[in-house]
Amino acid sequence: MIWQFATRYFWAKKSTNAINIIAWISVCAIAVGTAALFIILSVFNGFSELVASLYSSFYPSVKVMPAQGKQIYLEPSTLRKIQALPGVVHFSEVIEEKAVLSYNNEPTIAILKGVDSNYIYVSGVKDKIVRGKYETMVEGMPEGVFGSDLEGAMGIDMTRSDIPVTVYVPRPGAGATALPEEALNSDVLFPAGAFAIQQDFNTQYVITHIDFLRRLLSMQPGQMSALEISIRPHASDRDVQKSLQLMLGNKFVVQTRFEQNQSLFAIMQTEKWVVYLILSFVLVIAAFNMIGSLSMLVIEKQKDVTILKAMGANDPLILRIFLAEGLLIAGFGALIGFILGFTICVLQQRYGILKLGGTSFLVDSFPVSMHFQDFLLILMTILGIGLAASWYPARRAARQSIELKAS
Template identity: 50%
Template structure:
């Protein structure tokens, strides 16, 4: 059985060595260039998708907790102090926050909008990063007598919220849950007021939808008992097993709740992002397939050029399998030469984009001004494996023809 070293020596000699015509060398280098471009394009595009995915995850992690417990049925469920204490004592749980939220009509200075008002407790800043996303004011939720509010920038813009003007509170209107008929409009709605204290900016999905206030103010407005919550939001350590923590929470609270991870809270978004990434990967892989046609041409011409070498190898006792492996190795040499150039080019461009932001995003409404890039080792492994598979398939036909040729050294010399 031929050693790898022997096959590599043949491959290197056939790629770099003298050929009877310059066309073979030219086509070989065109194949290398095409593979290099395809490899670099795949790595760069996958890295950009990784960058956008990491950006979206960081934005969503500012609002969504690691784990969220919601009722299996209905808008709220009840949790006892002993159950809360049991959840806090689970290994890996860093903080637990109770929240109550409901859709409401919001009125401010003759402007009106529909929003989700979310009441939170003092632990909320330990389970999300919302406090770090303020663009104006402070994260202050006021007192039970005068509850405050932190407003999404989209809502603040639509209502014209002025934090410096204490004369205009946010008026909150929610349906009265104890009224079955709406014959008396004054009894059909419950009204509360919130003093705006800060404005946050994360992403339009949150900025245009949410107002954050005190949980006791929401319970009073919705006429809920003190142990009622819309959700429990939980922060876990980086090394905590989410599956195990979720199982223990489910055991404490019973079957009437559903425990969701951050991925499950945004499953559709993450699924769409992954689908887009792999569709683009499949499309760009056709660049490598096109490069493979050049390889087939280059190797086929090389087989014709090296007929005398094949005949000599035959005379020395080389088997068809050995000759096939020699030309297969030559095709892989061409492919990996192109892949190495492509990987180097991709690293240069991606690292440059990370440090200098060469390619900018259009417009001025983005949280970043340049395309984000995130290099991941598994992408490099995937692309190199893709190159190897395509190169092996492209090299097989010329290699098979070389191995099956029955050449006579005397006839070639004559």
């Protein structure tokens, strides 16, 4: 019965046309706010997934690192146990070290990342090669895959890969007062290819063979900076993380891909929530139209309220009728907004209508990804705002006194 009264009040023609106009303005304002919120959150989701896909090409699903220091040592028996864990597919031993690279007598600071043959199964770097090929060791000669920006900064010509790059790294145990030739180990590697993933990686990293770095750093077999692990598509990285931490103990730190980039993903989530709050305030402002519309409706329906109370309707029933009216306005506006927002998002996904400016982006148009949880969040927000906006007019209608005049 409550919804029957609310629906009738919503669609019925009012004695004053302004009440209808204000009611439909309220619906339109909520619809526009809903569509804007849905579209912007979907764009944020699209950018988040794009960044995550870029970082997943370089960062592993799970990473084992030392709790203290720069190196870890894992016995072959421990590695076999790790391989046997549920969810683990491949692992790669890696060493990272800052080095000075010299090409044509031009020095550059970079990060050398030594990897083994399993690295191509742990990361997607091999699929991001833009020039040359992915090679880290050929017939005992170390080769390097350079970040594309680093390659350009050093002036490396991949068509002339016979020109070596000289690598200098700190010699372990050398004191601060040692002569330069005593403080550094040096060797050469040959450029093999260039990868392009993301600027942070493109400007800093050179991927080479782990044996080359072990020799330069005087490290023993089994010593590494980290163990990078890939997991099965439907396996839980949290479950693998817990199993590894339990096996290895507190001398090791086990991180998921999210934890390896926690600050980045935290900033992106914070930005999304800030935008959600700002647009929610816009919906709150739009809800003031609802207050005006419902207040005028209460005045319009004073006679109906009086009759209902004379027939035995109590104050809570009257309150619920006008609260339902407010929810009907908010819900109808939300429905139109969701249809509009969904249509725009689908068109953007298929045709890329709204383009990104410039030519340096990895995608031409704004990425969009619609999530069901965003739909629920927006719906609950709108219904909550609609309920709050209709509370005062509904309470006023419920408190209206009965005034029956004798004929």
